[in-house]
Every structure is written in C-alpha cells, then in structure tokens.
Amino acid sequence: MADSQQSAPLAPPNVLFITVDQWPGYLFGFAGHDVIETPTIDNLARCGVHFPNAYAECPVCIPARRTIMTGTTPKTHGDRVFQPALPMPALPTLAQTFVNAGYQTSATGKLHVYPTRDRIGFQEAFTAEEGRSQLGGVDDYEIFLAEQGQAGKQFMHGMSNNDYSWRNWHLDERLHVTNWITETAAKNIRRRDPTRPAFWYVSYTQPHPPITPLASYFERYRQRKMDMPRQSAWSQAGVVPYAVKKNQNLWPSLTPEQYADMRRAFYAQCTHIDHQIRLLIGALREEGILDDTIMVFTSDHGDMLGDHGMYAKRYFYQSSAQIPMVVVDRAHSRCITPGSVDKRLVGLQDIMPTLLSLCDIPVPASCDGLSMVGETRRQTLYCESLEGAAATRMITDGRYKLIWYPAGNHFQLFDLQDDPDESDNLSQHPELAAVVDRLRQALMSQLYGSDLAWIKDNQLIGCAEPELTTPVNRGLSGQRGPHFPPLTTAGDPGQVVGFG
Numbered sequence: 001m002a003d004s005q006q007s008a009p010l011a012p013p014n015v016l017f018i019t020v021d022q023w024p025g026y027l028f029g030f031a032g033h034d035v036i037e038t039p040t041i042d043n044l045a046r047c048g049v050h051f052p053n054a055y056a057e058c059p060v061c062i063p064a065r066r067t068i069m070t071g072t073t074p075k076t077h078g079d080r081v082f083q084p085a086l087p088m089p090a091l092p093t094l095a096q097t098f099v100n101a102g103y104q105t106s107a108t109g110k111l112h113v114y115p116t117r118d119r120i121g122f123q124e125a126f127t128a129e130e131g132r133s134q135l136g137g138v139d140d141y142e143i144f145l146a147e148q149g150q151a152g153k154q155f156m157h158g159m160s161n162n163d164y165s166w167r168n169w170h171l172d173e174r175l176h177v178t179n180w181i182t183e184t185a186a187k188n189i190r191r192r193d194p195t196r197p198a199f200w201y202v203s204y205t206q207p208h209p210p211i212t213p214l215a216s217y218f219e220r221y222r223q224r225k226m227d228m229p230r231q232s233a234w235s236q237a238g239v240v241p242y243a244v245k246k247n248q249n250l251w252p253s254l255t256p257e258q259y260a261d262m263r264r265a266f267y268a269q270c271t272h273i274d275h276q277i278r279l280l281i282g283a284l285r286e287e288g289i290l291d292d293t294i295m296v297f298t299s300d301h302g303d304m305l306g307d308h309g310m311y312a313k314r315y316f317y318q319s320s321a322q323i324p325m326v327v328v329d330r331a332h333s334r335c336i337t338p339g340s341v342d343k344r345l346v347g348l349q350d351i352m353p354t355l356l357s358l359c360d361i362p363v364p365a366s367c368d369g370l371s372m373v374g375e376t377r378r379q380t381l382y383c384e385s386l387e388g389a390a391a392t393r394m395i396t397d398g399r400y401k402l403i404w405y406p407a408g409n410h411f412q413l414f415d416l417q418d419d420p421d422e423s424d425n426l427s428q429h430p431e432l433a434a435v436v437d438r439l440r441q442a443l444m445s446q447l448y449g450s451d452l453a454w455i456k457d458n459q460l461i462g463c464a465e466p467e468l469t470t471p472v473n474r475g476l477s478g479q480r481g482p483h484f485p486p487l488t489t490a491g492d493p494g495q496v497v498g499f500g
Contacts, residue, residue, distance in 0.1 A: 012197040014293040021208035024302030025322035048328030059301035071352030071367035085494035092364040096121030098199040101361045108185040109203035131480045134487040152484025159210035162477035166211035166265035182276040186283040213268035221264040229306035232423040241405035248309040291331035316394035345381040382446040395443040402439035409462030
C-alpha cells in the first residue's frame with residue numbers, strides 16, 4: 001500500500017511568478033553585492049537555482065513583457081522599440097496556456113499591454129499601470145486610492161517616471177503601490193479555488209522611477225557608504241558610439257552626495273519589495289501550499305544607474321541587460337538542486353517553456369525559448385534594442401559579449417569573466433580577432449528587417465552617425481500630474497512618454 005501511494009502521480013503544482021521593473025541582476029545579496037539588503041530573494045536563491053547569465057533580449061519595458069508572456073523573441077512578437085499602442089500578437093500566451101491546462105490565473109500589478117485592460121489570457125487582472133489611464137483603461141490601484149480618500153494623488157510626490165530625482169513617499173505607508181500589489185496578490189492566494197491549481201503573476205512596478213521609497217526604508221541606508229558608478233576609459237573617450245553619447249547627455253549630472261542619496265533611495269525601494277515578497281510566501285505557507293508551489297523571480301531589465309555615465313535601460317551593458325533569474329521548484333523536487341548556480345545562457349523567452357515543463361504542460365510550438373531545467377543549451381544569445389541610428393545589437397557566448405552600434409559601425413568586446421564591470425573594450429585586440437569575427441558572424445546571421453541594409457558583401461557596415469542633438473526636456477522625462485479629475489483619453493495612444 002505504501003509503495004503504491006509513493007508511486008501515485010503528484011497533483012499539479014501552483015505557480016507564483018514574481019517580476020520587478022528595472023532591477024539590475026547584480027543588485028542582490030545572493031549575487032555578491034555587499035550593500036543592498038535582499039534577504040527574502042537571497043533565500044529564494046538558496047531554495048532554488050540562480051542563473052547568473054540571464055539577459056533581457058530587448059531591455060525595454062513593453063518588448064520585454066511581450067517576450068515574457070509569449071515565450072518568443074522580439075523578432076517573433078514584433079517589438080524591439082517600445083510601442084505603447086501595439087496589441088499583443090496572435091500567439092499563445094503564458095496565461096492562456098495555463099488556463100487551457102485547467103489552471104486558475106490572476107495577474108496583479110503591471111502588465112503594460114494595449115489596450116490596458118487586455119487580460120492576455122489571465123482570468124483576473126488587478127492593474128497598477130503607473131498612470132496610463134489616458135490610454136483608455138481604468139487602473140485598479142488608482143481606484144483603490146480614490147476609495148481611500150486619495151483620488152488622483154498617486155503622483156503628488158512630484159517625481160518623474162523616467163528621472164533620477166527622488167523623495168520619500170508622500171502618502172500613508174499602507175497606500176504605497178508596492179504594498180497594494182502585495183496585499184491584492186495575497187488576497188488572491190487566499191480566495192483561490194482549492195480544487196484547481198493556481199498561477200499567480202505578481203508584477204511590481206518598482207524600483208523603476210519615480211523613485212519614492214518609504215521613509216523607513218530610506219532611513220536604514222542613510223548611514224551606509226554607497227557604491228559608486230562603474231567607470232571605464234572607453235565611456236570617457238573622445239570617440240564613443242552615438243547612442244552612448246546621447247544617453248550621457250540626457251540627464252543632469254549629480255554631485256557625489258546627490259548620487260549617493262539617489263542610490264540609497266533606489267536600494268530602499270528594492271528592500272521594500274524584498275520584504276513584501278515575504279508576505280506572499282507567508283500566505284502560501286499558511287494556506288498549506290508552499291511546498292506545492294513553483295516560484296520564479298525575475299526583472300524585465302535593469303538600470304544603468306550612472307554606470308559609464310549612463311542611466312535607465314535600452315543598452316546591453318550588464319547593468320541594463322543582465323537580469324535576476326531564480327527558479328524554485330516544488331519541495332523535494334529532483335529537477336532543481338537547492339542553492340545551485342546554472343551558468344547556461346538564458347533569456348526572458350525561456351520562462352514560459354520552463355514553467356510549462358515543470359508543470360507537465362505541453363509547450364506551444366510558437367515558443368522560441370528553451371526550458372531552463374532541460375538539457376538543451378544555447379551556444380549564444382542574441383539581443384536587440386531600438387531601430388535606426390539609436391539601435392544596438394548584442395551577442396554573447398557567456399564569456400565574451402560583442403556589442404554593435406550600427407550608427408558609426410562601432411564594436412565593443414568585453415570579457416565578462418575577467419572584466420565583469422566592462423571597463424576594457426577588447427574589440428581591437430589582435431589576440432581576440434578570432435573571437436570578434438566568430439561573434440560578428442553569429443550576430444549578422446540574426447539580423448532581419450531594416451537591419452539587412454547594414455550588411456554589404458557579408459560585412460557589417462552599419463549606417464552614418466547623425467549629428468548629436470540633445471532634446472529639450474519640456475516634459476520632465478514623462479512627468480505625471482494630479483490624476484483627479486480623471487484623465488481624458490489621449491489622442492495618440494502610441495505616443496512615447498519621456499525618453500528614458
């Protein structure tokens with residue numbers, strides 16, 4: 001009798017999939033950072049597997065989320081730029097595939113899709129879309145604030161959604177968006193149908209600006225010495241790629257004191273999220289389903305945070321493109337060794353096939369990604385961002401990373417093993433010519449669409465580098481205003497807000 005019970009198939013697992021927005025992959029205790037506090041996520045890494053060679057195929061919010069939700073690359077899902085009014089492609093989504101397999105599904109937080117109330121397969125969606133109700137969909141977090149007597153006051157702190165000014169959160173702590181996302185997601189865990197497995201997607205909007213930490217979390221970093229931005233000779237040289245120069249000129253310079261406080265505020269937002277994740281784990285534990293729940297933690301992309309004189313995302317330096325990736329299987333699983341590190345190359349496209357395979361659900365043929373717990377490994381990972389003169393393309397084999405800026409035909413090669421800070425551009429070193437040529441050929445084989453005009457006689461020739469102009473920042477990098485009375489629908493939902 002005991003033997004037959006042991007051989008009985010396990011019930012389908014639950015899934016808790018947590019994403020954050022604009023959190024670099026190096027900025028965790030488990031990744032070796034000695035300033036930031038991330039005890040909860042560090043513990044997830046001890047319970048599962050950490051993939052240090054994880055990248056966003058396009059480190060921009062909307063394209064990255066399309067990759068997450070379809071298991072496909074930008075070439076397949078159709079966005080490598082940032083198109084606010086582009087509907088989700090007609091592909092099987094992560095949520096719908098789980099629904100088709102009998103799961104109950106809910107999403108809480110940021111989906112960043114168009115129309116904004118498109119559930120993309122989720123049965124329930126409770127949205128916090130960072131003030132995008134002008135796109136024609138009500139925002140659940142703003143409804144919550146109104147019900148608490150704070151209608152339209154989400155942005156009365158005065159900070160911009162794409163800037164590096166900061167101040168402490170201006171309303172009661174319980175009204176912070178991070179707390180609302182946690183409380184809403186935990187409520188969905190409590191109110192689940194116990195007869196069916198559940199898939200919960202929890203998408204925190206921070207640490208993406210506006211940088212508005214709770215005062216108590218900023219205070220815990222006040223006395224700490226902050227790490228300073230990574231420096232490099234190439235980023236301060238007279239000749240740098242057009243796209244790099246453009247970024248370096250966008251944001252005002254910060255004094256060392258201002259920079260340290262900005263970083264404290266950013267770290268404070270991260271630690272706040274980390275502590276809130278504890279409540280989700282606590283809800284699973286108290287419901288008696290923690291051991292039967294798979295957990296994944298990742299980010300859509302990182303943030304340069306001043307490294308090499310740059311801020312925000314869209315670039316393929318580690319701070320922007322490398323992402324955290326932690327996968328925790330159900331307890332007593334033999335698929336994953338707790339506390340392990342897997343150095344294979346992975347991307348956001350791999351999350352969908354990984355979760356489906358762990359749940360014994362067939363992976364749609366449309367998926368480009370590979371299961372991160374399978375035997376198949378890629379030799380290189382190709383990534384792309386933007387088009388035209390601002391475009392950047394990247395390919396890596398895990399050790400060497402080749403970045404190509406078509407405008408001016410600039411190449412950079414970094415040895416991530418010996419130079420993880422990317423301080424030394426090795427693209428002109430004779431002893432690495434074979435590495436450059438190999439990666440260049442591999443990169444060229446991935447190009448498509450308008451990029452093909454940058455190839456001639458089997459060589460990458462790029463395009464002319466335009467004259468550098470810095471835009472006048474009349475909109476304060478996408479500054480929001482009071483949201484009461486409610487916003488009218490924007491005339492052009494495809495207009496990009498800010499330039500970060």
